[in-house]
Amino acid sequence: xxxxxxxxxxxxxxxxxREEDILVAYSLGSCVGLVLWDPVRRAGGMAHIFxxxxxxxxxxxxxxxxxxxxxxxxxxxxxxxxxxISRLEEIGCRKERLVAKVAGGAHVIAGLSSPIGxxxxxxxxxxxEMLRKAGIPIIGRDVGGTYGRTMRFYVNSxxxxxxxxxxxxxxx
Amino acid sequence: xNFREFKKCAxxxxxxxRRTLSILTGRDVTINSQSMGFVELGDIPALSGSxxxxxxxxxxxxxxxxxxxxxILFKPDSAEKLVSVLSPHLTSHVDPKDMSRLLDSTVSEVxxxxxxxxxxxxxxxxxxxLKPSPPILIREMSGAILESVVATCSRGADRVxxxxxxxxxxxxxxxxxxxxxxxxxxxxxxxxxxxxxxWTNG
Numbered sequence: 001x002x003x004x005x006x007x008x009x010x011x012x013x014x015x016x017x018r019e020e021d022i023l024v025a026y027s028l029g030s031c032v033g034l035v036l037w038d039p040v041r042r043a044g045g046m047a048h049i050f051x052x053x054x055x056x057x058x059x060x061x062x063x064x065x066x067x068x069x070x071x072x073x074x075x076x077x078x079x080x081x082x083x084x085i086s087r088l089e090e091i092g093c094r095k096e097r098l099v100a101k102v103a104g105g106a107h108v109i110a111g112l113s114s115p116i117g118x119x120x121x122x123x124x125x126x127x128x129e130m131l132r133k134a135g136i137p138i139i140g141r142d143v144g145g146t147y148g149r150t151m152r153f154y155v156n157s158x159x160x161x162x163x164x165x166x167x168x169x170x171x172x
Numbered sequence: 173x174n175f176r177e178f179k180k181c182a183x184x185x186x187x188x189x190r191r192t193l194s195i196l197t198g199r200d201v202t203i204n205s206q207s208m209g210f211v212e213l214g215d216i217p218a219l220s221g222s223x224x225x226x227x228x229x230x231x232x233x234x235x236x237x238x239x240x241x242x243x244i245l246f247k248p249d250s251a252e253k254l255v256s257v258l259s260p261h262l263t264s265h266v267d268p269k270d271m272s273r274l275l276d277s278t279v280s281e282v283x284x285x286x287x288x289x290x291x292x293x294x295x296x297x298x299x300x301x302l303k304p305s306p307p308i309l310i311r312e313m314s315g316a317i318l319e320s321v322v323a324t325c326s327r328g329a330d331r332v333x334x335x336x337x338x339x340x341x342x343x344x345x346x347x348x349x350x351x352x353x354x355x356x357x358x359x360x361x362x363x364x365x366x367x368x369x370x371w372t373n374g
Contacts, residue, residue: 009214009217010213010214010216010319011213011214012214026217026222026223026224026313026315027217027223027224027313027314027315027316027319028316028319028321028373029312029313029315029316029317029318029319029320029323030319030323030324031320031323041216050213050319050323051328052325054328055176071330072213072214072330075328083302106316106320107320108310108316108317108320109231109308109310109320109321110308110311111305111308111316112231112308112320112324114319119320119323119324120320138228138276148313148315148316148317149316150224164313165226165311165312165313171245
């Protein structure tokens, strides 16, 4: 079986039920890579999340009823998580069977500050809060730190690997 | 300051930097390619080639009459080449375990010269005061650096204004690269024609 590599670029969300597919988010810095997988349907998806919320920085400001831009559905954590769940349900996944793996949210440049605070940490917090609200368990987590990560997701097995310059490659 | 004036000032700063580096290295440093314009968010991590490529980057922010961020990115082999050009006697005598420190200090020095030339030319051309921060040196995947920087300054926009210049020294291969992100949403009312720029929000 020839494997097919699908790149999930910044602010994108992609999903698949093809056993040969590998989804990859390269060089996550403050961005968060989120993988959701249904082990029964053997299908899943990945979001490359850029910022915490469309309307602000904190969990309390999650925008109600907002819809993600079709070109960049992974841009905001508060919109990307429900978007990915919906797309997976459309291909036969069941929300109650989904499991999550989360990576990224680093603070790569010491001293780099943003008007909304530590973007990486806020991204992680929002993604995890959205997963908790959706009742999806997080079964793998590699977040924070000061280094970039590449996240690969093997759709058929649910395997997720994380590689980085300073920490090599590992299974999540 | 409108876009045309900004481009003129930036070009003048880059020419200063190029001339200084040519004198410093004794080689004809040239500008390989340059682009100034809006870049889609999705294209940012691959701005400097493969996003997984490790680079040595000097990062500076500036404020004052305008704000922005300036990065000077070196591929590790380019940094070594630069050191061998600038300090040929040192590299033949240096202990390999001290090489990384030598690379870091040379890259910082070159980045300082290039960064100051560009910022000074823009400040002089626009009659502004720009205050740069002390440079921070990072060794990391280029994509992780670029996306982290853009996350702090994009303010939710789908595109950011980027000045991307690649320099080479003779053989055609890029020696280093400048990525300059002027903050057009700055508090400066004049910088880059604030108020007249079509800034797309997501």
